[in-house]
Amino acid sequence: MRGIGFLSFGWWSAAPGSKVRTAGDVMHDTIRLAEAAEDAGMDGAWLRVHHFEQNTSSPFPLLAAMGARTSRVELGTGVINMRYENPLYMAEAAATADLISGGRLQLGVSRGSPEPAADGPATFGYPLSYGDTAAEDSARRIAEFRHAISGAGVAEPGPSAHGRAGEKLPIQPQSPGLSERIWYGAGGFDSARRVGELGMHLMSSTLVLEATGEPLGVVQTRQIEAFREAWREAGHAGEPRVSVSRSIMPIVDDLTHTYFNPYLERDLMGANRDQIGEIDSTVSTFGKTYVGDLDKLERELRQDDAVMESDTLLVTVPNQLGADFNRVTFGALAELRDRLSR
Template sequence: MERIGFLSFGHWGPGQGSRTRTAGEALVQGIELAVAAEELGVDGAFFRVHHFARQQASPFPLLAAIAARTRRIEIGTGVIDMRYENPLYMAEEAAATDLISGGRLQLGISRGSPEPARQGASAFGYVPRDGETDADMARRHTELFRKAITGAGVADPDPRYAGGATGLLPVQPQSPGLAERIWWGAGTRKTAVWAAELGMNLMSSTLLTEDTGVPFHELQAEQIQLFRDTWQAAGHSHQPRISVSRSVLPIVDDEDRRYFAGSALRDGRDQVGIIDGLTARFGKSYVGEPDRLAEELAADTAVQAADTLLLTVPNQLGVDFNAKLLGHIAQFVAPSLGWSR
């Protein structure tokens, strides 16, 4: 395990016990937690993107603010729903954020997940073409976005204003190297193979939209191996990154016990359910004493196969609690996986 990072879903709301009651608090606390995580030696600060929900929705202002407050930690998303995105405007935002950070942006993108809005992307002006599915549209947006961040021309020059430029104009600014730091959030083995063929890194979460009857971590490890095999066969010139996400909640003190003792009994096994009409397998939460968590994660074949572990955090418990949680994982759990500060 080369890197560990946190993954915040950015929830906010006035619920009982919430320490993140407004959107403003969620944004500011996201910045503060990233600063605290860097001080702890954690390698990454990642944020989930959801629309029409009380969660983070527009990640680039948040990531740019974190970039301005930090020097080392990677900043990223896990993941941006490409159905909603204007690919060229997103290319400009991503490049600008990456330049502010000095090349630390790790951008997770995907087709998206179930959401509160029915056909929400259409409210943003994006509707699949005739014969397209939502997934097809997301991939089309992804293709243009990836083309734009490489500096390829995408717009005809106007001879009145383009200063004699010939050929198609690229978007500006450009950030060299960003194209190799795009990750695809793959929910199946098939999409992991597709991502490897195109040269995108693999971001695999605690949910796969398929179920073969084997434990989640074994199915995910199979997905990772298929990705690696396909990457090697494709002959890409650079090495891929692979991340998995886990909910890891060490119980160290009475405050931890008050919040998570019940979860240790309720969430300690895989779950199978239906999402968008497909059978899906959900990974379990890891809850308990740090030494036991270290043993369980060492037996997680997908964690062992990945180079990056993203730790989902209960962000509504506030910055101090989540910094404490990350500190306990960094001190007592992650070193057993081969990670060092």
């Protein structure tokens, strides 16, 4: 493992103790999270994207602002539900944000996950065509998006077009290299292999859509191996990257002890472990929470096969506690990365 970043759900609420009580609060505080991560020596600032909920939903304005206020950290999404997206408009927005950041975007996309709206994409104006599946619809949108950001022409020129006759017009602006920084959030073995075949990077979260009774890291590692094998077999250039997400709570001072000690007590009693459950009508494996001092975290994470097989570890953060609180844990996470990289 060579990089560590945070993954923020971007929740806001007026609950007691929340430091981000409004939508405006969470936007400004997320920018501060990115600054804090960079100051602490972390490598990435990634956002969850969900619609019809009190959390971040439209990532590109926020990514552009984060890019303008930082200079080094990767800026990512984990993940964008492509069924909500116009691929060409998204290509313009993504290129704009990437240019502002100086080419630091790492965009995770997928077909989406269960959500509160009965049919959110249709409400946004994108109903499924007859006989289509959500996976097929999102796959077409991803392909169109990747085609557009590659610089290929997508529109027939009109009478006032300023270009060479007969050539289709590409979207503008273009951001060189963005097409090589697209990730897919895969949940199962087959989808992980398909990601490798298509030449996208692999994102795997704190759950996988398989349940063998084995630890999450073991199941996830098989998916990582399948992804890398498919990438090689397809002959793609460059290095296939893998990120995995984990819930990690470093206890480094009195305040982190106050917030995280209940999780530590559950852990010490043996109640904190990987779980088998159901999501989207699929039996799945859900990962446990890692909590404790840095020695304990290092020891346990070294035993997590998928963490050690990945190149990027994304840590879900309690964003409602605010950037000032998370700035302390970011320093601990950067040190944890250094330990795991040795």
